[in-house]
Amino acid sequence: MLRLLVTGASGYIGRRFCEVAAERGCEVIVLGPAPSTGKFSHAFAWRLGDEPRPEAFAGIAAVIHLAHSWASDAQNGASSANVNLSGSERLARVAFANNVPRFVFASTTSARSQALNAYGRVKYALEERLLAVPHAAGRMICARIGLVYGGPEEGLYGQLSKLVRFTPILPMTGLDRKVQPIYIDEVVAALLSLAIDPLPRRDGVSAATYVLAGPETITFGNWLRMLRRAHTGKRILLLPIPLWMALFACDLTRLLPFISTVNRERVLGLASTEPMDAALDLAALHLDIDPPMKRLNLLRSDRRRIIVEAIAMLAYVSGKQAPPRAAVARLVRGIERQDAQPLGLPRVVTKCPALLRAFEPLWPSVDHRLTQRLHLAVMVVESMREQFGGRSNIGSLFGQAALEAMAVPFRLLLGQRYT
């Protein structure tokens, strides 16, 4: 079993990476904060900048370094005090000193020495530093990742999704910038391939830098329109504004209450993004990239399924047919934060929610997906007692007991369907 050491495992990409790697049969060891839901076998305490413990590297086939300190970018810019620089270099040195054969470093398509945002400059400087670490040749791989979308609404994808959902008119900078969206699972598959497969050779030599980004570029403005359409089915009016105005607006969001803060770094990153050629690298990794339009349409239908399923679950746990909209919205948000995939309940179950009983596992388990979602549904219902109302009486328990008894064989058969 291949053993992988992952940093940044609790982040947007890291969490998904751990899940997929575990599904593919790898043993995932986490260095630093561990994901609350993902599957991993052990976690070592660590923070970027700490000297990692040598035992963390025992038998490790590859280190996947996804951790990044945004706080240090904001505080120190690309100066040498930035903990991303010293911390990542230290990590790589210790890894190579412990004979780790491969080190995959998550960089960015905005990695350039003249990038407007500190993030791009830091990642660029780090690529150079990491490739210069002793024994890095042939082991160090820098993956320049493009604009990632899909999965749980976190990171930049989460911020953009919230933004386009929130308003039909959006003043924005950098609308004509070319971006290269890539789906989160595609990034994860590529990272995994870079970590465990034999290194792809390009023109006969194995390269140290790979671009993991959509092969086709689209403008940022079009990307926002697509996101809006995918999330709400509606159009959006984009008002181009100059960069200084956008930065000013960012600063403003920090002062205004009730509005989530927009990060200056993110805006600068968008403003300075330049397309990079990804097609060759993706081909070398044997990766087929779906056009974002197709993926987003799937996302939209996924979301619709999640809503339908949420309605069914609320109806099931409360015993009331039409749950209030607010309850559905809250449950959907709770589900999407866990994982943004519908369970795939059959239509007959969503039409007749009482059947959900047959799919509950007989023994409660904390990481059963259906159980988790039903738990969230119960929480939503109990937080809105006025709307759902009613308390059950002893008499109704006899009916429940009869149904419960009848459901047992079904639960034995079907209970592990939505794990």
Next chain:
Amino acid sequence: MTTTSFDADCIVVGSGPAGVSVTFPLVDAGRRVLMIDGATGGDSLANDFFKPWTRALGAQLEALVPEDGLSPKLRTPASRQIVGDFIQATNIRGEGFVAIGARARGGLSRIWGGFVCEFDERDIVGWPFSIADLRPSYKVVTDRIGVSGSDTDDMADFFGRSGAILPPLPIGSSAARLLKRYRAGSTGAEFALGVARNAILSVDRHDRQACDLRNDCLWGCSRGAVYDARFDLIELKRHETFHLVDGAFAIDLARSGGGWQISTQDGRRFSAPRIVLAAGALGTAALVIRLLPNTPTELRLLNSPVLAMPILVPARLGRSADPKAYSLAQLGYRLRYGSAPTDYITGAIYEVEGLPPSSFTARLPFSRRAGTDFFNAISPALLIATGYFPGTCSDNKLRWERHGDRISIAVRGGTDPELPSKLERVIRRLRKIWWQLGALMLPGTSLATPGTDVHYAGLFAMGHHTAHGSTMWGELHGAPGVYITDGAALPNLPSKHPTLTIMANADRIGRHLARIHSVEVGEGPAKCSQSPSSRLCDRTSGLRPSNRRRFPR
């Protein structure tokens, strides 16, 4: 980097129960006290939630997460925030241990269940002082925070009688039934049951209103009936010699000149001749570890293993729930299980009406639908009893590693190998007792993960002569001038809830500090601390002590 211009006699780290308790005697004696607190703002006592659902789930739905085995008290949005901020700031990791601290104004009192009891002389065997030294402080603290309960029933002596006890609140019908049967029959000398002693007001006092039985204690009391340390801070802020610094999360402690200097996360520095640590046992540990020699790199951390058991009162089945109730402990009990003085468990009994059903349905062997109905139908007849074991039944290790300036801390949880046999004995005995009291112990009794009790003690024990031990005044042996006043200083942990004792001990240490300071600067003893019998400033009456001196600025 800034240094404070407030010239403090002493710096108190933390605004929780220990912090405020040590500060009162100091400022009453005219000492200049600088309190630094890691929280930013959060002074508002008004209940800032507009809609009921946000109280349960949080405005950002932060509490809408899958079942994680935490007690309902720790699952509320506010608790999640308070504990989450602390863990993030200190980087303390639990391995088989739920490491809890609070980065919030008022500290751990914000997630306290309000259960109050005094230790007695058998509980503090081996401590470097006697119970008589603590009693005056128990009185001061009890009178200050407002404690209601019974001072005549079978548990009154067990809970202690040092302070004035406010009349009890009406208890729930199921609990009342249990108590009635207990008083009628005989359950043996090893078991005692009585009305719970809670830090909850049953009469209006100053700015705080009495409990009006709305049954939502879990989510924060909008009337201020349930004590938290923020009420004391309001009072402290009226003193001119008290100064509170906001958003100053202490990360380092070092000698400087003849005194000590504290550095905070945001780069500020504060110095004073004396430092009083009251950051909660784990928060204090994160600072003190920096002062300890390089070995050992682990300390024993005591906690009280706690079990929770559902009990059904069949006679209450089919009845309706009490329309008015409070959701803190209704009853308290004590059960002896061995011959040693501390071989007893202390427990509280709760009605479940004020608790969210989801935390129960997740553990029932039914489908969620049936589970919800089942719970709703039986909840008027359902009680939850907790049972705390003494600290000797725990076996936790707090370990740390240095990485340059940074220290990472992990707590490995464990229990004494003999705990399972004791547990079995206790459960068997309790099952019988509940039955005698007309109640049925339901299946599902379980021991909580170590740490969830948040009864932490033993790290820098008073009276232990090691580098990490402290004097009878909580002054760390290896670092004279650094005083530990929270749970970390308690040498051992009986099964009783320790919060009141932590506060009383902090008060005792505060009095000592006020006294030695007057000796040093050649003042006569402050008016407030003359003789043991009259050394107490009266704050029950709500009158401001008359001996407050204006300190020159």
